[in-house]
Amino acid sequence: MVDSRQLLNLHLDAFLSFAPLLKENVEEWRKNLIEEAAEADTFGELLEAWLWLHPSLVQWPLHLKLWFGLSYHDMAQILNLGERDIAQMLRNYRMSAVAKDLRSESDSTGIGGQSCFMVEQQLSGWLDMELPDFGSLSGLDLHLQGCITCHERLLLYRRVQAEILNARNRFPSVKPEEWEETVRLYKERVRRRWKRLIIYIVAVLTLGGILAGFLWSGPEKMPNIYEIHEP
Numbered sequence: 001m002v003d004s005r006q007l008l009n010l011h012l013d014a015f016l017s018f019a020p021l022l023k024e025n026v027e028e029w030r031k032n033l034i035e036e037a038a039e040a041d042t043f044g045e046l047l048e049a050w051l052w053l054h055p056s057l058v059q060w061p062l063h064l065k066l067w068f069g070l071s072y073h074d075m076a077q078i079l080n081l082g083e084r085d086i087a088q089m090l091r092n093y094r095m096s097a098v099a100k101d102l103r104s105e106s107d108s109t110g111i112g113g114q115s116c117f118m119v120e121q122q123l124s125g126w127l128d129m130e131l132p133d134f135g136s137l138s139g140l141d142l143h144l145q146g147c148i149t150c151h152e153r154l155l156l157y158r159r160v161q162a163e164i165l166n167a168r169n170r171f172p173s174v175k176p177e178e179w180e181e182t183v184r185l186y187k188e189r190v191r192r193r194w195k196r197l198i199i200y201i202v203a204v205l206t207l208g209g210i211l212a213g214f215l216w217s218g219p220e221k222m223p224n225i226y227e228i229h230e231p
């Protein structure tokens, strides 16, 4: 059986490092994460539930990938997208992250049998070691060595990667006492909510019963239009 607390602790740093990006309160997130983790059986379930609660996390696809150590396949499963969509998402993210710093604009089309455009299209997947076509890798390598623009792009992509990895913070792991207390308070809150709902339903049913009783007894006293005789 999976220990949900250990499961959360494995990924706690990654989860909580997103709190400042979303301008969220870390302590609040920690408490909510424990509540969600108590109900999840796998890491995938937990991350899916968390993305459901915080959909804007998808604005940081490269952080998600690097901090949680996800493959394109994992990301596609969790975000309910195709692997091509994930590749495109990460490529776009990287391109816009370096756009303002990219200086050289020389076009070295032809080096390694590839155009700069082709290299740019593959570079993000290459860095993620997710390129399906290994045949073109030697051409890519040659191009990156010979082309100033693409080489500069590669260095900038690596810098972005390093910056994201450095931005991952460390947080104290959840100890058994903290886990148990948070889960206990959560269950109590859920129980209270259920009790309130049941009281509400009983009240509605009782009121409905009174109303129905009133309506059932009513028609006898009210004249039926078919029984009204013309004078």
Ligand SMILES: [Zn+2]
Pocket (backbone or CB within 6 Å): 107, 108, 109, 115, 116, 117, 119, 143, 147, 148, 149, 150, 151
């Ligand atoms: Zn190039």
